[in-house]
Amino acid sequence: MKSLLLLSLLLAAADARAALRIVATVPELADITRRVGGDLVKVDGLARGPEDIHQVVMKPSFVTKLNRADAVVYLGLTVEHTFLTGLLGVARNDKLMSDPVKQCAGPGCIDCSEGVPVLERPESLSRAEGEIHPLGNPHYNMSPENGPVIAGNIARRLSEIDPSHAADYGRNLKAYLAELEPKLAEWRKRAAALKGVKAVSYHKDVVYLGRFTGIEFVDTLELKPGVAPTPSHLARVIQKMKDQGVKLVVREQHFEPKTCDWVAAQAGAKVAVIGVMANAFPGTETFIKFSEHNLDALLEAGGNR
Ligand SMILES: [Zn+2]
Incomplete structure (x- = not known):
């Protein structure tokens, strides 16, 4: 009995080691990554939720998390520019390098804005217009209809980073969308x-x-x-x-x-x-x-x- 327990503990430890270490900048990305990644990922979040997304207070623990991460899941369009870019600059992780516009550059960067129909791309980049997001309005996570795009991006990129589990990510994505899509239809009706x-x-x-x-x-x-x-x-x-x-x-x-x-x-x-x-x-x-x-x-x- 004891040896069985020991064996299961060892297996659990091996499993935990094998899981991809992912950092997600905001709670909804942590949530969707957990759904799409299942037990193949271990997800840590940065922003807690109640703070201003443009003013997230950086903590030393964020650097440690990013230094050890296999991937970072983020909204992009410079919405996390006040914290993510700086943190990646000091985290020294070759998979996740700091980039002034894209925020992150490297094989572990999962930019969830890919394929999102971006609104309000500025014609002029003058700071006179206030805090400018050069790539367009970055708050696309606030529209429910961008959920499937976000989840699809996470599944696609996880499959590229960890190709031996691509089928698992695909299956998890399908299961998540089967829950999200009917909700979207219901919300569209209510929003009328x-x-x-x-x-x-x-x-x-x-x-x-x-x-x-x-x-x-x-x-x-x-x-x-x-x-x-x-x-x-x-x-x-x-x-x-x-x-x-x-x-x-x-x-x-x-x-x-x-x-x-x-x-x-x-x-x-x-x-x-x-x-x-x-x-x-x-x-x-x-x-x-x-x-x-x-x-x-x-x-x-x-x-x-
Ligand atoms: Zn804003």
Whole structure:
């Protein structure tokens, strides 16, 4: 009996060694990687979820994780540029080299934005427009319809990195999509109640979500992306909301509740609080729960009834 136990422990240890060590920048990518990788991967996350994706605080443990990783799964389009690029610069891992635009270069880089129909590619790269993402708006993870693209990218790249298990990754992807696709269909139906609803958001991160739900985002409370609101800008936004009958303010969970509540009160609007990544709220640690939470919040505050 004892030797059997020892044997199973040894086998478990060998299994753990064999698993690919993956670092995922945000919780929903960690979730999808676990689903697609199954027990062939060991996934560590960086951002926890409630923080600003553009301001993730770097910890020394992040460097250790990236130094030992076989691959890093990230959103790309420079959304993690304030932390991932710098961390990779000091992590000294030949599979994952720091790149100023692509963030990561090397055989272990899994860029989930590949194949995503990117919105708002800037025509000019002037910083006068605020915090600029030269490759386009990077917040595509906030639209549920990009889930299958993300999962497909992870499966494809894991199969390239670990070809002997390609069939496993393919099978896991299929199983995940069999769960996600019916949800997408259900969410599309529910989102019909948001079609044509006008709204303002705090940050300019809702363009993909707007496309999925049909919500028409007419302005942001931020003066420009990454630039705090000024009183005169807020006064203009409130006037615009009154003129256009905008009754919905969308606040990303980590941004100013007081400012958003005040603007909403001035314009007679309701506030929906959403996450910019999974786990922004307790119980939303997966891509599916995160997508569902955001849709519920939008319907609750802004749905046509
Ligand atoms: Zn942004």
